[in-house]
Amino acid sequence: MIKPFDKPITAARPALPSLEEFRIGLEGIWDRGWLTNNGPLVEQFRDKLTEFCGTKNLSLFVNGTIALQIALQGMGITGDVITTPYTFVATTHVLFWNKLRPVFVDIEPEYYSLDPAQVEAAITPWTSAILAVHVYGQPCRLKELEQIARKHGLKLLYDAAHAFGVKVDGTSIAQFGDLSMFSFHATKVFHSIEGGMLTFRDPKYLPMFDYLKNFGFKNETEVVLPGTNGKMNEFQALMGLLLLKPLDKMIEQRKAINVRYRERLASIPGIRLVAQPADTVHYNYAYMPVEVDERELGWTRDELYTKLREYNVLARRYFYPLVPDFACYRGLVPSAELPVARRVASRILTLPLYSDLAIDDVDRICDIIAHIASGSGRGTAAVTHSKNAELELVHKVAQS
Numbered sequence: 001m002i003k004p005f006d007k008p009i010t011a012a013r014p015a016l017p018s019l020e021e022f023r024i025g026l027e028g029i030w031d032r033g034w035l036t037n038n039g040p041l042v043e044q045f046r047d048k049l050t051e052f053c054g055t056k057n058l059s060l061f062v063n064g065t066i067a068l069q070i071a072l073q074g075m076g077i078t079g080d081v082i083t084t085p086y087t088f089v090a091t092t093h094v095l096f097w098n099k100l101r102p103v104f105v106d107i108e109p110e111y112y113s114l115d116p117a118q119v120e121a122a123i124t125p126w127t128s129a130i131l132a133v134h135v136y137g138q139p140c141r142l143k144e145l146e147q148i149a150r151k152h153g154l155k156l157l158y159d160a161a162h163a164f165g166v167k168v169d170g171t172s173i174a175q176f177g178d179l180s181m182f183s184f185h186a187t188k189v190f191h192s193i194e195g196g197m198l199t200f201r202d203p204k205y206l207p208m209f210d211y212l213k214n215f216g217f218k219n220e221t222e223v224v225l226p227g228t229n230g231k232m233n234e235f236q237a238l239m240g241l242l243l244l245k246p247l248d249k250m251i252e253q254r255k256a257i258n259v260r261y262r263e264r265l266a267s268i269p270g271i272r273l274v275a276q277p278a279d280t281v282h283y284n285y286a287y288m289p290v291e292v293d294e295r296e297l298g299w300t301r302d303e304l305y306t307k308l309r310e311y312n313v314l315a316r317r318y319f320y321p322l323v324p325d326f327a328c329y330r331g332l333v334p335s336a337e338l339p340v341a342r343r344v345a346s347r348i349l350t351l352p353l354y355s356d357l358a359i360d361d362v363d364r365i366c367d368i369i370a371h372i373a374s375g376s377g378r379g380t381a382a383v384t385h386s387k388n389a390e391l392e393l394v395h396k397v398a399q400s
């Protein structure tokens with residue numbers, strides 16, 4: 001009999017440094033009385049990230065959404081932007097905030113990123129850029145997208161919110177395309193409570209982004225652009241600095257969890273594992289997505305999702321629904337299109353994964369899934385639970 005977890009196991013959980021280290025950092029902030037507006041910790045964080053990403057063209061923001069919104073504005077992107085329906089809503093929202101039209105094209109079934117052939121087929125004279133997403137931290141089809149962008153004179157932007165720490169052939173993922181946005185939100189592999197970063201090829205954008213995130217101020221008396229407020233603060237930078245040190249270890253822990261899930265889930269019919277990263281990729285193990293094959297498993301994805309909740313396993317349907325299916329975007333694309341994205345969105349389930357998730361708990365989650373898959377999980381956990389209690393009572397009575 002498999003018992004539900006006593007406490008909910010969430011899909012993600014923020015990494016935290018030692019409270020003592022954070023307290024020491026706070027004392028510094030208190031001493032200086034400098035809380036925001038490019039303080040010394042933000043400067044230090046920027047230097048460390050510059051080293052980490054191998055690019056000087058880097059700017060920090062209060063969060064990833066504002067970072068990408070400012071990127072589109074600062075790069076002067078206009079008209080139509082080809083993008084993916086299979087992402088977090090913020091990817092599309094930033095287009096709307098810049099009065100750009102999202103053109104959704106389908107994804108490839110292996111790593112769920114934009115399908116280059118579909119991208120090329122969707123290009124029109126109004127297309128100005130491609131906005132692709134490294135879904136779950138797996139790199140997009142980098143070479144193909146780069147070729148298409150160059151051939152048609154389009155800007156190539158990556159929403160790399162999931163991909164911090166990823167390398168391709170030893171090169172940081174931050175160095176691909178014209179620009180990449182990273183999110184340092186608490187639930188990502190690496191975080192600064194909230195936070196965002198842009199890395200980009202052309203240094204001319206640096207002053208532009210700096211103005212835009214600080215109300216358009218060039219100096220004390222000159223406002224050169226109608227900017228917004230997108231500055232990172234000292235508390236965020238402190239968290240980021242403290243979590244950058246254990247990053248490699250945290251990714252190793254994530255990898256061990258991923259390996260265990262893969263070993264344990266491989267034999268369960270109806271649970272399809274996502275393709276392994278290519279040999280050239282140093283992956284960050286950001287998420288643990290699986291596809292549920294309803295016919296093989298005997299349960300729909302939503303049934304499995306609900307069933308797992310009864311065991312206190314809070315898996316997520318990430319990404320579902322597709323962005324074009326949200327009320328605010330409905331009608332932009334005919335619903336019959338995007339077959340791959342639709343299929344994936346209807347089958348995807350992301351299982352709990354965070355660096356300090358115990359391997360024993362991974363085993364228990366897999367036992368629960370196997371138990372549900374075997375069909376013996378039909379009927380709710382609670383009911384099975386009380387049946388078990390009944391049986392125990394019968395035993396006790398029989399023994400006495």
Ligand SMILES: *Cc1c(COP(=O)(O)O)cnc(C)c1O
Binds near residue numbers: 063091133196
């Ligand atoms: C988290 C996330 C964002 C938004 O980043 P924030 O830092 O939370 O604003 C954008 N795109 C994707 C794919 C994300 O997962």
